[in-house]
Amino acid sequence: MDKKQIVVLGGGYAGVHAAKTLHKAFRKHQDKVEITLIDKGRHHILMTELHEVAGNRVEEDSVKISFDRIFAGKMVKVVQDTIATIDFKNQTLKGERAHYSYDQLIIGTGATTADFNIPGVKEHAFYLWSLEDALRIRCHIEQVVKDASREADPEKRKQMLTFVVAGGGFTGIELVGELIEWLPILCKENGIDFKKEGKLISAEALGSILNMLPEKPRAKAVKYLEKKGVEIKLNSLITQVDAEGFSIKSGEVIKTKTLVWTCGVRGTEFCEKLPLTDGKIGRKLVNEYMQSPDYQNVYLVGDGMWFLENNRAVPQIVEAAEQTAKTAADGVAYAIKSELGLKTEHPKPFKSNFHGFMVSIGGTYAVSHTAGMSLSGFFAMALKHMVNIYYQSGVCGVNGAWAYIKHEILEIRHNRSLIGGLASYKVPSYWTTFLRMYLGVMWFIEGIGKIKDGWLTDTTGSKVYWGAPKADGIADAWASASQSVAETVASASQAVADSVASVSQTAAYSSQPVVQAVASASQSAVEASSSATQWVVETAASASQTVVDTVASVSQALAETGAVKQFAPPLLSEPLAIFTWINDTFVAQAPYLFQLMIVLAEVGIGLALFAGLFTFPAAIVSIGLSIMFLIGALAGKEILWYMAVSIIMLGGAGKAFGLDYWVMPYLKRLWNKTPLAKKTYFYLDEPEFTKRQMERKLGKK
DSSP states (O other), X not given: OOOEEEEEEOOSHHHHHHHHHHHXXXXXXXXXXXXXXXXXXXXEEOGGGHHHHXXXXXXXXXXXXXXXHHHTTSSXXXXXXXXXXXXXXXXXXXXXXXXXXXXXXXXXXXXXXXXXXXXXXXXXXXXXSSHHHHHHHHHXXXXXXXXXXXXXXXXXXXXXXXXXXXXXXXXXXXXXXXXXXXXXXXXXXXXXXXXXXXXXXXEOSSSSXXXXXXXXXXXXXXXXXXXXXXXXXXXXXXXXXXXXXXXXXXXXXXXXXXXXXXXXXXXXXXXXXXXXXXXXXXXXXXXXXXXXXXOTTEEEOGGGEEOEETXXXXXXXXXXXXXXXXXXXXXXXXXXXXXXXXXXXXXXXXXOOOOEEEEESSSSOXXXXXXXXXXXXXXXHHHHHHHHHHHHHHHHHHHHHHHHHIIIIXXXXXXXXXXXXXXXXXXXXXXXHHHHHHHHHHHHHHHHHHHHTTTXXXXXXXXXXXXXXXXXXXXXXXXXXXXXXXXXXXXXXXXXXXXXXXXXXXXXXXXXXXXXXXXXXXXXXXXXXXXXXXXXXXXXXXXXXXXXXXXXXXXXXXXXXXXOOOSSOOSSSSOXXXXXXXXXXXXXGOHHHHHHHHHHHHHHHHHHHHHTSSHHHHHHHHHHHHHHHHHTTOOOTHHHHHHHHHHHHTTXXXXXXXXXXXXXXXXXXXXXXXXXXXXXXXXXXXXXXXXXXXXXXXXXX
C-alpha cells in the first residue's frame, strides 16, 4: 500500500509547528504515512528577532535554525525548493526542482510587508520582513554613517544622520530600540557625536504607538523612547517617498537617506494568487478547522489565513501561527487516521488562547502585558527572554535554548543585554593551561598518596571513612571510661554525706553545756570537713587520671581503625544526611569497590587534566568527588578551590595546549551522527550524517 502523503508548505512558525505536531501523531505509523516540509531556504527564521540583526545586536546565526537541527531525528522530510503553482484538482505542487503529490496539504507561506500602494515606498524604503532585509538595513546604516563622516556639506550630513522608522507597531518600535543603542556606538567609531548631530524618528499614522498594549505599558514605552531622544511623530501619514526623503499628509517634508517601512503586513503574493476563496489583504478564507472552503484536504495556517473570531480577524502573531497550525495538524491527523482505520479523535475547532504581548526596546528595556499583568524594564525583558528560550527549546530542545542564551547573554557586544556585559568577557583558554595542569597534579598526588596508604591492597574496604567511627574497641573504651567516672563521683558523694551525718550526730547527743557542746561540735565538724575534703581531692585526682587514660585509649583505638587522614579541619562537623544515606544504601554493599573507584578516579582525572584530554568529563568528575568529600565532612576549605577550578575547566580548557584540540572535534562528529543525538537534540552545533544517512536523506529529497 502506498504511503499517505502529507505536505507542509512553508517553514515558518506555523509550518514548523504543524510538522512537529504531525510527527507526534504518526511516529508509530511511519510505514503508512510520509510527511514532507517544503521551503525555499534551509533555515527556520525567527522573524520576531530580525530587528536585533538589523540593529547589529546579534549576528545572523542567532535568528536562524537549520531544518536539519529541527527534523534530523524526526520522520519529517525537508525539501528545499521554490513552489511556483499548486494544482488542487490533481493534488500536486509544482516546484522549480520537482513536482510533489499530496493527500493532505497545509499551506503556511506567511506574509509580506504592506505598502498600501504609497508612491515610492517599494523603490526607496527598506523593509524588515526577512533576514536579507535585516542584513540590508544593517549594511546600509553602516555605510551611510561612514559617508556622513566624510561629508562636508552640513545639510547633506544632517540628512545622512537622520534615521526614520515608519510604523509604531511591534516591529517598528523594536527596531527603534535597537537603533537607540547602536547609532551612538557606530557614530562614535566614525568620529561623530550622535547626540549633537543625529536624529532618530518614529513616524506613526495613528494617534498612538503600540496600540495592542494597554495604556500603562504603552505610556512607559513612550516615556522611555523620549528619554532616549527619539522624536515620536503621531498622526503622520506618509503620502510619498523619494530618494531624498518623504512627505507627510500635513505637508511636512523630512529629508533622510534611511527610511525603514514597518507599517503592516499582508498575505504573500504567492498565497494571494492561489485559486482559493479570498479573505482580506491577500489572506485566504478558512473555517474553524483551518480548512479552505474549496477543498477539504487543504488547510491554511499562520499569517496567510483569514478567520474571524468574535467578529475580529485572528492577528498575525506567533501564538496565532502556532495555534492555527495545531488545529490544522489535528484535522489532517484525523482525516488520515480515519482513512487508515486507526483510532482517532475528532479535532477541536480553533479557539485562540493568546497570553499577551511583549515588546523589547533595545537589549536592556522592554514593556509587556501578559496574563493580565503589565511589566516594564528588567522584569519585562527577562520575561521575553524566558518565552524565547521556551520556544527554542520546543523547536530543537536544549540545543536551541543554549544557543539562544549564548547569543543573547553570553556573547553580546557593547553591554547590550539584560545583564550588560557582565558575562560577555572571556578569558583566553591558553591562560587556563597552567591552572588545568596544576589541578591535575593535585588530584594525581591525592590518588598516589592513597595508593601508598594501601587503598588498593586493603580489600576489606576499611580505608574508606563512611560517617562516624563504629569500631567495637572504640565503643567499649568510651563505655568503660564513662563507667569509671560515674563510680568515682558516686564514691566521693558518699564520703561527703557520711561526714555531714557524723557532724549532725555529735551535735544532737552532746550533754555538755551549750558552749562546750558548740565547741565540741565545731571541733568535730572541722575534723570531719577536713577528712571529707581530703577524700574528695584524692577521689577527683583519681577520676581525672581515669579520664586521661580513657581518652588516650580511645585515641589509640581511633588510630588503629585506619580512618581517613584529615589534612585540614573539615568544613562540616559531621556528614550530611544524604551522604549517610548513600553510604548505608550503596557503599556498605561493596566498600572496597568504592574505595578502588575513588583512587582510580583521582589518578585518572589527574592525568586527564594534565594532558588536556577529555577535560570536560574530567572536570565533571572532579566536581562530583569534591562535593562528595565536602558533604561527607572529609575535606577542609581547600576543597572549595578544587571545585572552583573544575568549573573553569568546563569551558574548553583542554583545547589550549591539550589533546582535546584534536580529540574532541573527532568525537563531536561521531556523536552528531548518532540517531540518539538527533532524537534528543543533544548534538553539538549542527547534526551530521553518515554516508548511508546522507544517501537516504538525499533520496528523500
